Each structure stands twice: as structure tokens, then as C-alpha cells.
Amino acid sequence: xxxxxxxVRAVRxxxxxALEEYGKGRFMVVGDLAIxxxxxxxxxxxxxxxxxxxxxxxxxxxxxxxxxxxxFPKLSKDVDELWGAYGALxxxxxxxxxxxxxxxxxxxxxxxxxRKARVKLK
Numbered sequence: 001x002x003x004x005x006x007x008v009r010a011v012r013x014x015x016x017x018a019l020e021e022y023g024k025g026r027f028m029v030v031g032d033l034a035i036x037x038x039x040x041x042x043x044x045x046x047x048x049x050x051x052x053x054x055x056x057x058x059x060x061x062x063x064x065x066x067x068x069x070x071x072f073p074k075l076s077k078d079v080d081e082l083w084g085a086y087g088a089l090x091x092x093x094x095x096x097x098x099x100x101x102x103x104x105x106x107x108x109x110x111x112x113x114x115r116k117a118r119v120k121l122k
Contacts, residue, residue: 008119
């Protein structure tokens with residue numbers, strides 16, 4: 001299995017898990033799964049350019065987000081929304097509206113990555 005295929009599989013599994021957890025009202029984990037889904041989508045896109053952020057765990061997050069925001073500046077707000085929701089839901093976890101916004105931001109990012117990478121993530 002190629003790096004791209006591994007990341008795409010992770011995107012699909014994490015996305016479905018985020019949607020299922022939202023449906024069950026488990027909002028604390030929705031933010032976590034949504035951001036991890038997006039990170040895997042970014043890794044898939046980067047892998048198509050032979051870039052592998054996950055190989056450097058200490059700097060992976062910041063490099064990944066910087067790289068993504070340079071390529072998709074219009075999605076910066078969505079990525080920031082995901083990280084804000086991750087923090088808020090992780091500690092408060094009772095905000096279904098915030099969880100829903102996180103899922104909506106996740107879906108917008110995934111759609112953009114699908115179009116750019118020409119790969120089906122959903």
C-alpha cells in the first residue's frame with residue numbers, strides 16, 4: 001500500500017468515525033477526529049508531491065499547516081475553526097453546535113483536497 005493510499009484510508013475511517021460520534025452526541029471526540037481527518041488529508045496531498053510531514057513528528061503539525069495554508073489560503077479560517085473546536089470540545093465537550101461547525105469545516109477542507117489531489121476521500 002502506498003503512502004497516499006494509507007493516508008486516504010485514514011481519512012475515510014476517521015471521517016466516518018467523526019460523523020458517527022457526532023450522531024451519538026459524543027462531541028468531545030468530534031473535534032479530535034475532525035482535525036485528525038484533515039491532517040491525514042493534508043498528508044495524502046503532500047505525499048502526492050513526495051512530502052512526508054509525519055516523518056518529523058516534532059515539527060509535523062506546524063509544517064503541515066503552514067504548507068496547507070500556503071496552497072489553500074481561503075481555507076485558513078476552516079483550519080483555524082477546526083483547531084479552535086478541537087480545544088473547546090476537548091475540555092467542554094457539550095457544544096453540539098461547535099461540533100457541527102467542526103464537521104462542516106472538515107468537509108470543506110476535504111472537498112478542496114479531493115479536487116486538488118484528484119483522489120476520493122469521502
